[in-house]
Amino acid sequence: MSGEQNGIRVLVADDHAVVRAGIVALLASEPDITVIGEASDGEQAVERALTLRPDVVVMDVRMPGLTGDAATARIREHDTAVRVLVLTTYESDASILAAIEAGASGYLLKAAPAEELIAGVRSVAAGEVALSPAIATQLVSRMRAPTPSSLTPRETEVLRLVAEGLSNRAIGERLFVGEATVKTHLLRAFEKLGVNDRTRAVTLAMERGLL
Amino acid sequence: MSGEQNGIRVLVADDHAVVRAGIVALLASEPDITVIGEASDGEQAVERALTLRPDVVVMDVRMPGLTGDAATARIREHDTAVRVLVLTTYESDASILAAIEAGASGYLLKAAPAEELIAGVRSVAAGEVALSPAIATQLVSRMRAPTPSSLTPRETEVLRLVAEGLSNRAIGERLFVGEATVKTHLLRAFEKLGVNDRTRAVTLAMERGLL
DNA sequence: CCTGCCGTCCACCGATCGGTGGACCCGAGA
């Protein structure tokens, strides 16, 4: 293991320089936490996580190139000792599940107060799980939901084209299937989302980060 | 005036603690810049801007309560000596125009490198205008666009209800007008956005931050 | 003053959509 007496060794990954500096500044003010590196995209995060072997990686979900989820998965694939704490701007983000499945040990909102972030890093370093209250709530409600509200790849694809303003027929042509098929997918998607019109379906799917 | 020899006095306003800390950390490392205060929402920003009278207010567009635009307008209404530098996460944000009309002296992306932010603060303090390259491009393209793509309040209102999945008739009832009126507003909005269906209109308006 | 722009409203049409109730194939897992 690393850092029993040196404190918690942290790697910070975020594409926004401003945010990165913020996290570093907040964490550096804590005596038991040391920021040992930074990364500005997913690939860099993976690379540095594997070479520096920090105790905790604080990672933004949305990054150019490799997504936070994907980077998390790749890191944990190679080195399970490195724990990942994921940060997000929006609480309504479908990638919450993705990140947790990818092996993240925590999921916090960027809007969270400084103490929450710091406490989160300590929890994760200690092997515990750290979740923002808002995120925890969302997770629970998603677990008990009868509909996993997970769209099939095809449904998602159709919905994305709907979002672009295509008609059912046009979507059919684009996907090389009949209009009837498109309507079927769409109706199923409506059902899962609990709506009955295409526009609401699109906005809802966007809110949930399904698109 | 203030701060000829004390350096540039800055007030930082952002609802995200992490980002706020980041901006402060970045600016504080510059000898000619002093952060004299912070605010976590619009009202606070206005209040502190007027009492502290900083040279520059670095302000996020999206904040709970009072928007960045609104806060900017209110500050400049009372004290034109205070200049405002607005930060945004997305380059496709309709509030760019709003902020500039409100009297902002600069508009930067949060993704901007640290040097850009610092240079921006210096420029704005010197009375110049600071724009991110991406934002400047967008501004120009919007100026030369035949359609200002600005929806009337009523059109925006209708479009927002469309986004919620309401039918034209339902929207009419909600707004106490006839269905025909709703259709008129919608058609005009389609025209301005260059689309011909409600769903695309909504997604486009969202992309442009018009909703 | 009068020329826009905005908001309101009307009638009418064809096109598209939402919804029903089927059907078939296939691959994965019980």
Place this chain on the structure above:
DNA sequence: TCTCGGGTCCACCGATCGGTGGACGGCAGG
């Protein structure tokens, strides 16, 4: 093995939508 879920397709209906071509009042700016 057989069931179940995803993906494909069909016909048919009423409802809604997109689009046209008007109309009228108000009020702000030239």
